[in-house]
Amino acid sequence: MPPTTTCKERYPELAANRALFKAARWVLIRDFDFPRTGDGAIAEEPVEGAGFSIGYDTAKGWEGADDARQSLRRRLRFASILGILISRNRTDPSYGRVDLGSSVVPLEQYRLSADTGEVAEATLRVKGEGPGHVPLVIASQFVGDVADAVRTFNQAQTLFQNVYHQLYLEGQNGVGNQTGGNPLTEISLRRLADIVKRLVDDGVRDNDPLLARQILLALGRNISSREDGHASAIDIDLPDLDAGVAVDIVSDNVAAVAAIYFSAMLEEMKLHAVAETVTEHFMTGMLPISRSTDGQRIYDWMRGARDRFSELERRSIYGRSLGLAMGSVGDLMPNREFPDLWIRFLSTVSLLARDSRSTNTSKVSVEQAKKAARDLAVNLSLHGYGVTHFAAVEMQGVVRDVKEMLEAPEVLRAYGVNDVWQLVDRVSAMYLGGAMNGVRYRTMAQNGSRIILWLARNAPRLASVAGPHGIDFNTETALINDIEGWLAVTGTPDSTVENYTDPVAMNAQPTIPNLGLGGGLGATVQDALNRVGLNGLPTIPQA
Amino acid sequence: MHTPRAADVAKRRLSLAARRLGTPDPVPAISELLDLSFDLPVGDARYHDNALTPGQFPLEHSFSELAGESLRLDFEPCGPSASPQSRQLETGRQVRRLVQQAYGSQALHWFDQRSEPWRGAGTPGDARFGAWFGMGVDRDGLQEVKAYYELKRGELDGLPPNLQHAARIAQATLPSLEPVFTSVACGRQQGAQRLYFYNRGDLRLMDLEPLLHRLGIGGQLPSMLRSIGVVTGGRFILPEGSVILGLRDTRKGLEMKLDMLVAGVPDPPSQMYGLLNLLLTERPRSHSAMRRVMQALTPDEVDSPGSISVVSFRVRPDMPARVSVYLRPSGYEQQGRSSTGPGGRETPPPPRSPHSRDPFYPMH
Numbered sequence: 001m002p003p004t005t006t007c008k009e010r011y012p013e014l015a016a017n018r019a020l021f022k023a024a025r026w027v028l029i030r031d032f033d034f035p036r037t038g039d040g041a042i043a044e045e046p047v048e049g050a051g052f053s054i055g056y057d058t059a060k061g062w063e064g065a066d067d068a069r070q071s072l073r074r075r076l077r078f079a080s081i082l083g084i085l086i087s088r089n090r091t092d093p094s095y096g097r098v099d100l101g102s103s104v105v106p107l108e109q110y111r112l113s114a115d116t117g118e119v120a121e122a123t124l125r126v127k128g129e130g131p132g133h134v135p136l137v138i139a140s141q142f143v144g145d146v147a148d149a150v151r152t153f154n155q156a157q158t159l160f161q162n163v164y165h166q167l168y169l170e171g172q173n174g175v176g177n178q179t180g181g182n183p184l185t186e187i188s189l190r191r192l193a194d195i196v197k198r199l200v201d202d203g204v205r206d207n208d209p210l211l212a213r214q215i216l217l218a219l220g221r222n223i224s225s226r227e228d229g230h231a232s233a234i235d236i237d238l239p240d241l242d243a244g245v246a247v248d249i250v251s252d253n254v255a256a257v258a259a260i261y262f263s264a265m266l267e268e269m270k271l272h273a274v275a276e277t278v279t280e281h282f283m284t285g286m287l288p289i290s291r292s293t294d295g296q297r298i299y300d301w302m303r304g305a306r307d308r309f310s311e312l313e314r315r316s317i318y319g320r321s322l323g324l325a326m327g328s329v330g331d332l333m334p335n336r337e338f339p340d341l342w343i344r345f346l347s348t349v350s351l352l353a354r355d356s357r358s359t360n361t362s363k364v365s366v367e368q369a370k371k372a373a374r375d376l377a378v379n380l381s382l383h384g385y386g387v388t389h390f391a392a393v394e395m396q397g398v399v400r401d402v403k404e405m406l407e408a409p410e411v412l413r414a415y416g417v418n419d420v421w422q423l424v425d426r427v428s429a430m431y432l433g434g435a436m437n438g439v440r441y442r443t444m445a446q447n448g449s450r451i452i453l454w455l456a457r458n459a460p461r462l463a464s465v466a467g468p469h470g471i472d473f474n475t476e477t478a479l480i481n482d483i484e485g486w487l488a489v490t491g492t493p494d495s496t497v498e499n500y501t502d503p504v505a506m507n508a509q510p511t512i513p514n515l516g517l518g519g520g521l522g523a524t525v526q527d528a529l530n531r532v533g534l535n536g537l538p539t540i541p542q543a
Numbered sequence: 544m545h546t547p548r549a550a551d552v553a554k555r556r557l558s559l560a561a562r563r564l565g566t567p568d569p570v571p572a573i574s575e576l577l578d579l580s581f582d583l584p585v586g587d588a589r590y591h592d593n594a595l596t597p598g599q600f601p602l603e604h605s606f607s608e609l610a611g612e613s614l615r616l617d618f619e620p621c622g623p624s625a626s627p628q629s630r631q632l633e634t635g636r637q638v639r640r641l642v643q644q645a646y647g648s649q650a651l652h653w654f655d656q657r658s659e660p661w662r663g664a665g666t667p668g669d670a671r672f673g674a675w676f677g678m679g680v681d682r683d684g685l686q687e688v689k690a691y692y693e694l695k696r697g698e699l700d701g702l703p704p705n706l707q708h709a710a711r712i713a714q715a716t717l718p719s720l721e722p723v724f725t726s727v728a729c730g731r732q733q734g735a736q737r738l739y740f741y742n743r744g745d746l747r748l749m750d751l752e753p754l755l756h757r758l759g760i761g762g763q764l765p766s767m768l769r770s771i772g773v774v775t776g777g778r779f780i781l782p783e784g785s786v787i788l789g790l791r792d793t794r795k796g797l798e799m800k801l802d803m804l805v806a807g808v809p810d811p812p813s814q815m816y817g818l819l820n821l822l823l824t825e826r827p828r829s830h831s832a833m834r835r836v837m838q839a840l841t842p843d844e845v846d847s848p849g850s851i852s853v854v855s856f857r858v859r860p861d862m863p864a865r866v867s868v869y870l871r872p873s874g875y876e877q878q879g880r881s882s883t884g885p886g887g888r889e890t891p892p893p894p895r896s897p898h899s900r901d902p903f904y905p906m907h
Binding site for chain 1: 626629631636665668
C-alpha cells in the first residue's frame with residue numbers, strides 16, 4: 001500500500017513534557033519572534049483538544065513562500081527544538097526550582113497586555129496534578145538551552161525537514177484507513193533530533209544524493225540501540241552551577257547506575273557465571289540441544305563474547321559505580337561512599353514512613369530524608385559519568401540476553417529445572433562452588449534499581465536547595481515498598497535502621513569527577529618527602 | 544589548644560616505630576586508609592564505639608614470636624560512623640591493592656578467591672562491624688597484610704573445605720564455640736585463612752584436650768597449658784568473654800590459636816608483662832624481639848607502649864606453644880586531659896566489655 005500524503009500526526013513525548021512545551025513556546029514567543037496568536041501561532045496545549053500538530057503533507061512538501069508554508073516550517077522548527085531539548089534531557093524548564101530564586105525567571109514578571117503582542121499570565125500556567133494550578137517557573141539557564149537548540153536547528157534546517165518527511169512516512173500505521181479517517185503517523189521528536197545529530201556527526205549533507213538511504217540507516221541504528229534514543233545522542237556535559245546551588249544531579253547518570261546495580265546484583269547471584277557454564281556445556285556437547293532457536297541463542301551468546309565487557313571489566317565498573325571491592329586494583333575512583341549513603345537513605349525514608357503511621361513523635365524529618373536522598377543522588381550522579389551510561393546500556397542488554405538464553409525450554413529441560421532461577425541455583429550448586437540466595441539478590445536487584453530510578457526521576461527536585469517542596473515521601477508508596485523490601489530481604493533489623501538515620505555532614509560533595517588527582521598524589525608526595533628525609537618526624541633519642 | 548587528628552598521630556607514631564625497628568615506613572602504603580579511618584581529633588569519644596577495642600581507640604599493635612621484630616597493627620577502618628559493608632569493601636580494596644603491589648597477581652588471585660563472599664553486596668543487614676584491617680612490616684618490607692571479615696551467624700559456607708571440616712569438628716567437640724569472624728592473610732610465601740570462634744561460657748583448658756587430639760595437635764597441649772599457666776598466674780579456667788579460638792589450615796597441619804582477652808579475665812596478674820618476659824627467657828631470640836618491639840612502640844612522652852589487651856597462644860603439630868601479645872597503644876587519649884587520677888594514681892582504663900567479641904552482643 002503506497003504511503004498516504006496526509007496523516008494525523010502524533011508525538012508520543014508531548015504528553016509527558018507539558019511544562020517543557022509551554023516554557024519553550026513562551027521563550028520562542030518572547031525571544032524569537034514566534035507569533036502568539038493567528039495562523040502561524042503554536043497551539044497552547046501540546047495534546048489536549050486542538051493540540052499541537054505540524055500538519056505536514058508529503059505531496060506539498062516544505063517549500064513555498066505563502067503563509068501556509070511559512071507556518072508549516074515554523075511549526076517544524078518548534079517541534080525540532082522540542083526534540084533537541086528532549087534529546088539533551090533539558091526537560092525541566094525550572095531546573096528543579098519551585099521557588100523564585102535569583103537566577104529564575106518568574107513568568108509573572110513578564111505579564112504584559114495582549115495589545116503589545118506580549119504574553120498574559122493566564123496562558124503561562126501549567127496544570128498541576130493536584131487541585132488548581134501551579135505556576136510555571138523557568139530558570140534562566142533554560143532560556144539559554146532554548147537558544148542553543150534554535151542554533152542547532154538553524155544549522156541543519158533542511159536535514160530536519162528531510163528526516164521529518166522520512167519519519168512521517170515510516171510512522172504510518174494505517175489505523176485511520178480502517179476507521180475511515182486519516183491514517184495516523186507517530187513521530188518521536190527525540191528520535192528526529194537524534195537522527196539529525198547522527199547525520200551531522202557523520203558529515204552527511206542535505207544535498208547528498210543518497211540522503212533518504214542515509215536517514216533510513218540512521219533510523220535503523222537508532223532503533224537497534226535498544227534504548228529511547230542513541231546513547232551517543234545524550235550529551236554528558238558538566239552542569240553549570242547556579243547561584244546558591246551547592247549540588248547538581250545529572251539524572252541520566254543516576255539512571256545509568258540503576259542498570260549497573262541491577263547487573264551487579266545478578267552477577268553476585270552468579271547469573272553471568274551460570275551463562276558461561278551453560279555455554280561451556282553447550283560447546284562440549286554436554287547439552288542435548290541441536291538445531292533450534294534455543295541452541296542458536298547460546299551460539300550467538302558464545303560468538304558475541306568479544307563484543308561484550310569481560311568479567312574483569314564489568315567488575316571494575318561495579319567497583320567504580322557502587323564501590324564493590326572487585327575488578328581492577330588500580331582504580332582511582334571507587335565509589336567508597338555508596339554503601340553508607342545507601343543505607344542512610346533507606347533507613348531515613350523507612351523510619352519516616354513508619355513514623356507517619358505512628359502516634360509517637362517523629363524521629364526523622366522530611367528535610368533529613370531529602371538530604372539523605374540528595375546526598376545519594378549526587379554521589380550516583382558523580383559516579384555515573386564517563387563510560388557508566390554506555391556500560392549500563394550494554395549490561396541491561398546482557399542481562400536480557402542471558403535471561404532469554406537460560407529460560408529457553410530446551411536448556412531448562414537439559415538441566416531438569418522449571419525456570420531460569422532454578423537453573424541458576426542448580427548450576428551454581430553443581431559447578432560454581434555453591435548457590436547464592438537467589439530471592440535475596442533478585443529482590444535487591446529489582447528493588448534497588450527501582451529506588452535508584454526514583455532518585456533519577458526526582459533529580460531536579462532533589463537538586464534544589466530551596467527545601468523539600470514537591471516531595472512527599474509519605475505518598476511515595478512504591479518507593480517505600482521497595483525500600484522495606486530491600487531492608488527485609490537483607491535482614492536489616494530496626495536497631496540498624498535507627499542507627500543510620502542521623503544526618504551526616506559531608507566534608508566534600510563533588511559533583512564532577514576529579515580529573516587525574518585520584519588519590520595517588522598524596523602518597524607520591526609523601527614518598528618523595530620520605531626519600532629526602534623531610535617528613536617532619538622528630539629526632540629519635542639514642543638509647 | 545589545637546587537637547590533632549588521630550590519623551596524624553597514628554602516622555607519626557607508626558613512622559617513628561618503623562624507624563626504631565629499622566623497617567620501611569608503612570605510612571605511605573596506608574596513608575589514605577588512615578586518613579579515612581581516623582579523621583576525627585584524637586581522643587574523640589566517637590572512636591570508642593567500635594568492635595575491635597570497645598571503649599578504646601580502635602587500633603592495636605602486636606608482637607608475635609613467629610613474626611620477630613616486625614611492626615604489626617590491626618585497626619577498624621573507615622571511622623566510627625561507617626557501615627559494616629563500607630568497612631568490608633574498603634578493607635577488601637586496600638588489601639587487594641597492597642597484595643598486588645607487594646606480592647603480585649598470583650597472590651591477588653588467591654586473596655580474591657578466599658575473600659569473594661565479603662567483597663560484594665552480600666553483607667547481612669545485622670552485621671556489627673563488617674571488617675578490620677591488619678598488616679605487618681619487617682626489614683624486608685611488607686611481611687603480611689590481612690583482612691578480618693565478620694561472619695554471618697552460623698555461616699561456614701564461604702570457607703575453604705578443610706577449614707569447614709575443622710570447624711565442624713571443633714563445634715562437635717566443643718558445642719560452646721560459635722564462628723565469629725575469619726581472617727584472610729597474605730604473606731610473602733603463602734596465604735592463610737583463619738576461622739575464629741567465640742566461646743560461650745567458661746572454658747576449662749582441659750576441655751581442649753579432645754579437640755586438640757581430633758585436630759592432630761594433642762601432643763602440644765602440655766606446652767599450651769604451661770604457657771597459659773605462666774601468663775595467667777596459674778589460672779586454668781577462662782571465663783566467658785575472655786576466649787577466642789582460632790583455627791587455621793597450614794601445610795604442616797592445623798594450627799590452633801587461643802586468644803585470651805585480658806579484660807575478660809577477672810583479676811589478671813598485674814605483672815603480666817613480666818610473666819611474659821619470664822616465659823620467653825627460654826627463647827632468647829623471641830625475648831629480645833619482644834623487648835625491641837615494645838621499645839619501638841613506646842612514644843617519647845610516656846614510659847609504656849600501652850596496656851596488654853590480648854595474649855595469644857598458638858600450637859601446630861610441629862610447634863609447641865608460641866606467644867603473641869596485642870597492645871592497646873598509649874598516646875591516643877585526648878591531649879590536655881590528665882591520665883592520672885586523684886592522688887597521682889593512674890586512672891585505670893575503662894573495663895573492656897567481656898562481650899566485646901561476642902557476635903551477638905548489641906554494640907549500641
